Amino acid sequence: MSAVSRIPSPIMGVAGLALVIFIWHLVTTGGMVSKAFLSSPADTLSALQRGIASGELVGQTRATVLRMINGWLLASLVAIALGSLIGISQTARDFLRPTLAFLRSLPASAVIPVAISLVGLGPSMVLGVVVFGSVWPTLLATVQGFATVEQRLRDVAQVLHLSKAAFIWKIGLPNAVPDIVAGMRLSLTVALILSVIGEMLSGQEGLGTAILLAARAFRAPELYAGIALLGLIGLVSSYGLLMAERRIVRWR
């Protein structure tokens, strides 16, 4: 098997998905679960169609996706810049890595109460939480990517008199790119989860709020329509990043 993550054949994936939907269908039509808790695939699909036709779901999806992408991009920018500064110095790396690993293992949701008390329940709180939570995987990956620069390349940089900035730009960052892209993939998942949680807690427009309201009103088809859309966002974004990753690390 090659070391590079393989893009699986879509046929197996589609077959697996079809099986899950079929079992879902059997469970709901067989009356094993109340329709108030789990709607059938068909009801979910029609809720999805209604929501899209009315434009309501489209707007909510756009709001959530924008929140996720904005938070993720901001987090990536912060993570790469900060990670480069930490990564370039051996001392800073040794000094900060345990702290970073500790902060990363704090579930971002645990930070939400702190964020609420600091900035209230507005959109900036949600964005702040998304950024805070999704910054860690990319930050640690960037530091890691700098730490793994070959000693020989450091010698080359010294012999050539590369400045610190040139070292970051020409050696450190390119060396870290595979790690950074992998970190950004993790960050994107975290950003999606936190966008939804943030919406649920703050009532900002988005799929999170939509799901929460549907659940409270026992509108199961709408609840599952929202969940299906969230799954789709996760699937499309991680597949897109996987493709981007393959293009970026072509030289391997």
Add this chain to the structure above:
Amino acid sequence: MPDSKTAFSFEGVHLELGGRPILQDINFAVKRGEFACVIGASGCGKTTLLRLLAGLVKPTSGSVRLGDQTVTAPSREVAVVFQDYSRALLPWRTATGNVSLALEAIGVPPAERADRIAPLLAKVGLTDHAEKYPSQLSGGMQQRLQIARSLAQDPSVLLMDEPFGALDAMTRQSLQDEVLRIASERHATVLFVTHDLEEALYLGDRVIALYSNPGRVARMVDIPLPRPRDQLATREHPEFLRLRRELFTVMEEIHA
């Protein structure tokens, strides 16, 4: 005593690393344009000697001089070709991009780089591989690329650390001849580290043999073989055979 003809010199150099003496009492000078070869057992301090001259390591006492300057940091006059070529190249840059790194470092404007890279790649026979990544090149080609990059710096001193140690015999011979040609064209001073006695004799104007533990100069021998050297004629030259015999005994002593 070093004079204006001296390219570099080691003057009473001692070096300790981690409290252990690695090099002791190193004293020798290399003239401009001279091709000096350093031989010795593995671990005797050959690489360390070269790193001192490259300004990557500082001596514990004594001084390393480049021309009339004491070496305190790497200098653009000195280029290094490392032993482990696969680690010394940027895997994410093509052959062109790797040579470009040296030009970027010395501040050559982007518009002029292509015109300087092409002849350098041609000189080491990589014209047809200019847009390939290191992972797509053979070991010999990767080492040629490292040589091209070191030349891009336009150095007056070229340091080479067992550059052909990992290559097969044929590739090795053709690279030996390329390096001799390049050195004589540029009138460059070369310090060439090898553990191969015949390679040292074939290339050098002088062979410096080191003892181990700590590294000390065991013997310095001038190689008055005619140039240009030839893989067949030089290696069959009576003087070559005599020197090989002489240094072979030294090598046995060194390895004992």
